[in-house]
Amino acid sequence: MSPTQRTGLRSAAATGHARALGIGAYRPSRIVPNAEIVDAIDSSDEWIQQRSGIRSRRWAEPHETVQMMSVAAAREAIAHAGIAAGQIDAVVVATVSHMLQTPAVAPAVAHELGLERPVAFDISAACAGFCHGVGIGNDMIRGGSARYVLVVGVERLSDITDPTDRGTAFIFADGAGAMILGPSDEPGIGPVVWGSDGEQFDLIRQREDWRDVLDAADPRMPHLVMQGSAVFRWASFEMAKVAREALDRAGITVDDLDLFVPHQANNRITDAMARAIKLPDRVRIARDIAEQGNTSAASVPLALHRMLADGEARSGDLALLIAFGAGLAYAAQVVRVP
Numbered sequence: 001m002s003p004t005q006r007t008g009l010r011s012a013a014a015t016g017h018a019r020a021l022g023i024g025a026y027r028p029s030r031i032v033p034n035a036e037i038v039d040a041i042d043s044s045d046e047w048i049q050q051r052s053g054i055r056s057r058r059w060a061e062p063h064e065t066v067q068m069m070s071v072a073a074a075r076e077a078i079a080h081a082g083i084a085a086g087q088i089d090a091v092v093v094a095t096v097s098h099m100l101q102t103p104a105v106a107p108a109v110a111h112e113l114g115l116e117r118p119v120a121f122d123i124s125a126a127c128a129g130f131c132h133g134v135g136i137g138n139d140m141i142r143g144g145s146a147r148y149v150l151v152v153g154v155e156r157l158s159d160i161t162d163p164t165d166r167g168t169a170f171i172f173a174d175g176a177g178a179m180i181l182g183p184s185d186e187p188g189i190g191p192v193v194w195g196s197d198g199e200q201f202d203l204i205r206q207r208e209d210w211r212d213v214l215d216a217a218d219p220r221m222p223h224l225v226m227q228g229s230a231v232f233r234w235a236s237f238e239m240a241k242v243a244r245e246a247l248d249r250a251g252i253t254v255d256d257l258d259l260f261v262p263h264q265a266n267n268r269i270t271d272a273m274a275r276a277i278k279l280p281d282r283v284r285i286a287r288d289i290a291e292q293g294n295t296s297a298a299s300v301p302l303a304l305h306r307m308l309a310d311g312e313a314r315s316g317d318l319a320l321l322i323a324f325g326a327g328l329a330y331a332a333q334v335v336r337v338p
């Protein structure tokens, strides 16, 4: 007698496949060109453009909160998907800049969208968070624990970035991207390839633990700090392997790809990955970093959204998504563009 027969336990019925149905974005209204930040970090527009590809970024105004930006991006994604908001039964928000330790922002986003009792939770996987969310949402739909999943990547990194830190002040930025995932007759999302390297935990981190901050004589915001060149070397070398594995596991090669949408960390990392995986010239590469900076969990959906808006991407295209950051955490998958 099998254990199942003894207990009568049932598992959720697997439901087949999932795909991306819609995408949305929110870009804060305030555009901050390099010229506005260079004096505080003894830098130059030329240096920043050469070393990172960033020309300007957007920083949120006070009313452009993590919740507000998430809801705005989600509304566009819902409209694009052509579903009713009420059909969403799970909300997954990837962020590191929701400033409450608890509760998560996801239930508040779901409530503002008018959803009734959806599962709603945040994930903390830094810049890799959105691709983690797509991996989780895909598995929820395939495993039968949700039918329509809203995945949001959102950040207000300007709140936790030191404007005088040469290593981060010109990089980090704000915004939100959202994607609706739903059931499909055929696979629309390839297997996620994900992992972490906790040995490199300190390479990108909040400077101190909140308790140490509050115990200090002059409490100050524990900003993000980053050992940029070490992260750069790791990402340029290790992420190409992850990208290749995501293609292999999806059963395709670079020749089948239409789009390459990496985390917008640095155009030089993007170029190194593209070279390492021998990306054909005809594959369009996301370069949203130029106008958006590094928006961590929001960067991949924002970049894909811009490609669609600019006509560089079309519905039905095959896109390789890959993201990496603090943890160090990473995730990648192939997605058919909604």
Ligand code: UT7
Pocket: 041, 042, 043, 044, 047, 048, 051, 052, 127, 166, 167, 170, 204, 227, 228, 229, 230, 231, 232, 235, 265, 266, 269, 294, 296, 324, 325, 326
């Ligand atoms: O999103 C999560 C994942 N994050 C990433 O993937 C970020 C990865 N890292 C990077 O993108 C790059 O490391 C940065 C763009 C952050 C920095 O570029 P880099 O080429 O690695 O610069 P570096 O830190 O090696 O510094 C090179 C030179 C140094 O001068 P010397 O020693 O060569 O004379 C620095 O002092 O550039 C100088 N430098 C600057 N100069 C002007 C460092 N920061 C600045 C600055 N402006 N802001």
